Structures are given as C-alpha cells and as structure tokens.
Amino acid sequence: MQKTNLQAVLCNAKTDYDRDGYIARYSLIGPSEMVEINTQLDQFILNCVPQMSNTEVYYEEKGNSGNIKQMMNMNKHSAYFRDLVENSVMRDLAAELLGENVRAVNVEYFNKPPGIGKPTPAHQDGYFFHLTPSKAVTCWLALEDVDDENGCIHYVRGSHKAEGFRQHSRSNILGFSQGMTDFGTALDKDNTVSFPCGAGTLLAHDSKTVHWAGANQSNTRSRRALGFVYFAESAKHDKIASDAYQAKLHADLRDAKKI
Numbered sequence: 416m417q418k419t420n421l422q423a424v425l426c427n428a429k430t431d432y433d434r435d436g437y438i439a440r441y442s443l444i445g446p447s448e449m450v451e452i453n454t455q456l457d458q459f460i461l462n463c464v465p466q467m468s469n470t471e472v473y474y475e476e477k478g479n480s481g482n483i484k485q486m487m488n489m490n491k492h493s494a495y496f497r498d499l500v501e502n503s504v505m506r507d508l509a510a511e512l513l514g515e516n517v518r519a520v521n522v523e524y525f526n527k528p529p530g531i532g533k534p535t536p537a538h539q540d541g542y543f544f545h546l547t548p549s550k551a552v553t554c555w556l557a558l559e560d561v562d563d564e565n566g567c568i569h570y571v572r573g574s575h576k577a578e579g580f581r582q583h584s585r586s587n588i589l590g591f592s593q594g595m596t597d598f599g600t601a602l603d604k605d606n607t608v609s610f611p612c613g614a615g616t617l618l619a620h621d622s623k624t625v626h627w628a629g630a631n632q633s634n635t636r637s638r639r640a641l642g643f644v645y646f647a648e649s650a651k652h653d654k655i656a657s658d659a660y661q662a663k664l665h666a667d668l669r670d671a672k673k674i
C-alpha cells in the first residue's frame with residue numbers, strides 16, 4: 416500500500432470514534448491504488464472464487480455466478496488481501512480506535528448487484544463476533560461511488576454506547592444472518608447519519624454501532640465495498656460458540672437451498 420499521512424488519518428480519530436461509534440475518512444485511498452485494489456479483486460474472483468466453499472462466497476441469485484453478493488475470508492485465499500489487512504493504514508487506524516494492538520481477522524467483500532442487491536438489515540457486528548469484551552472494529556472501504564440510490568451505509572450515532580446488544584433474530588437476507596428486531600425507535604431515527612461517499616473512502620465502525628444500508632435501486636450501478644475486521648488483542652474469542660453458530664447457519668442455509 417502507498418504511504419499515507421498516518422498522522423493526518425489518526426488526528427481526532429479516537430475522540431470522534433469514542434463519541435459517535437464511527438469515523439469517516441474521505442478519499443483516503445487514492446485513484447491509482449483503488450485501480451490496483453479493484454484489479455486484484457477481479458483477479459481474486461477469477462482465480463480464487465472457484466476454489467472457495469459455498470460458505471465463503473454467497474450469490475445474490477443462486478446459480479448465477481455473475482452475481483457475487485458477499486465473500487468472507489479473502490485474506491485466507493490471497494497473499495495480496497492478507498497483506499492489505501495485516502499491513503495497512505486500516506490496521507493502524509483500528510489499533511488507534513481500540514486503544515491497543517489488534518488482530519486482523521477477516522477481509523470481506525460486500526456487493527449489491529444492480530437492480531437486485533438487497534438491503535443490509537440493521538445490525539451490530541459484535542452480535543456475530545462472539546467476543547468478550549466486544550472490542551472490535553470494522554473498516555469499510557468504498558470500491559466505487561456510493562449513495563442513496565445504490566445503497567450507502569447508515570450509522571446510528573452513539574448507538575455503540577448502550578449496554579449489551581440490541582435484540583436480533585434470524586434475517587432472511589443472505590450474508591446477514593441476524594438483523595435487529597427492535598430497530599427504528601425515535602432515537603434510532605433521530606441519530607441516523609448516512610454516508611454517501613466516493614471510491615477510496617474509508618468508514619470505520621465499532622462492533623456495537625448499529626448500521627444498515629438500503630437496497631440497490633439502480634439498474635446499472637453495482638455497490639461494491641471491502642470490509643476489514645480487527646479484534647482487540649485483549650478480547651477473548653469464543654471459537655467453539657462461533658464455529659457452532661456458523662455450522663448451524665450453513666446447515667439451515669443449505670436446507671433452505673439458499674447456498
């Protein structure tokens with residue numbers, strides 16, 4: 416990754432993050448590096464996806480391999496994406512936001528294909544993470560311009576400060592197995608901030624920050640992004656519970672013929 420002015424990126428980052436539960440850095444990654452990332456992504460889809468299991472790649476329409484909706488564990492299949500999550504400004508930022516060393520755990524791809532890309536239900540990432548305490552941050556990188564039409568991210572400002580997690584239950588949206596059932600309170604509405612942004616913008620949110628995105632209503636534009644997940648070193652990961660959850664989820668998805 417090219418050298419970024421780290422000091423400028425980190426300036427006020429922790430103060431803003433602690434207050435709001437997220438930060439935004441517009442145009443953080445320059446155009447030439449975005450070309451490189453997008454080219455690497457195309458290569459990944461060509462070379463790695465055929466080797467990945469159906470629990471790591473989801474399609475918006477089953478059987479239509481042109482419509483990848485989501486990918487997980489890209490860092491486990493590609494040296495490029497491993498390096499990107501391990502050695503980049505995202506990792507420095509995550510450590511700054513959490514106030515301690517971090518473990519890079521996942522690189523994910525989030526796409527909303529034109530016309531059919533479904534909404535991202537309101538959720539808190541920590542609900543899926545099985546961490547104690549829930550200290551983790553997700554960095555979200557826009558791979559192209561995003562807005563209300565193709566499904567930009569919305570955060571509920573300050574929602575990370577509440578005790579525990581909000582209520583979730585099984586959602587029927589592939590890739591987001593749990594959605595909040597109590598979302599939409601006056602407090603949620605009053606504090607919702609939307610993030611239309613250009614390619615190369617990085618958002619970072621806390622594992623307890625409530626967030627969601629609309630469907631892709633454009634028939635011509637996709638909505639592609641990468642997610643980089645970091646756990647605080649001090650947070651204990653309950654791998655047994657996590658693996659059991661994933662196994663049950665994938666069995667259910669297979670039974671429902673969604674994967």
Ligand SMILES: O=C(O)CCC(=O)C(=O)O
Pocket residue numbers: 525535540553554555626627628640642
């Ligand atoms: O890109 C999206 O629509 C959802 C992303 C998300 O939920 C996340 O990065 O935690």
